Amino acid sequence: METARPAQDGPVIRAAAAADVAALVPLVESAYRGDASRVGWTTEADILDGQRVDEDGVLEVVTAENSRVLMAEDAEGPTACCHIELRGESAYFGMFAVRPALQGAGLGRVMLAEAERVARAEWGVRQMHMTVIRQREELIAWYERRGYRRTGQMFPFPYGDERFGIPRRDDLEFELLVKRLP
Template structure:
């Protein structure tokens, strides 16, 4: 596995983060990895204004994973409703499957558990993403059965190519996890 340097993003990182997140999920470049959403969503994956807010607000951290100054991965971890919330998880498409994502997820769980003393981590995943849900289940997350609507009509998050998209909440207890 790659030795990564983790740091909190600043607003100076906005363009690099938007480029990374877009490359991991949208368009032909995303097809080099396994996290692509290109078959059912087009357009934006992250809105720069939303990202700026995530970077600047308390109880929120956009985590960057770098090696030799190069941005390889990122994720957003925040406090939400008494638990950690994990999102915007992106690894450069050519590096997916190399173990970088597991390190980023573990670091976000550590932040929520050790720094913020939160009992659980939650995330939302588009419920048709079976291989992605299986990835999280192998890391201790469970499907809650709680479904949330997809933000149809909000172009900040892309243009859906199908009408049956929705999110499912996944959750993992951080109480059982050890450092």
């Protein structure tokens, strides 16, 4: 993958490296957990406590084969990131975060489009998959507006594994969303 490229006159998006991990973890945490996440609209603070990611987990996906962590940044550090992974004939999209104060300004759309472009260009895949907590209706609707469809296929939330957070309710589960890539 090329080291950096502007995404259609938008921010420069590049592949993250191991040296970026320490800055990516607080970005992801700030988008989903704690009071800082409430500035944006992607917070999970009402349904999950605890961590969203840790340095070991982020380092693992940054350095894994058939895996890319894409990031945008400004003078203050990372502004957005996402993870894509080749899984057979499709790519998986996850670890998507936009700095809370920048949410709603279009950076998320740019990052998602770049992830889809990279998956198609580098791996030749024609589908992107992701799992979203099914109770996150507003977030699912955002993905649907970008061409993802709900499949109705559910996966259990990993209760008891605090690496994924501490649930504040007992009915959480993930739904598979899929998009055909042009």
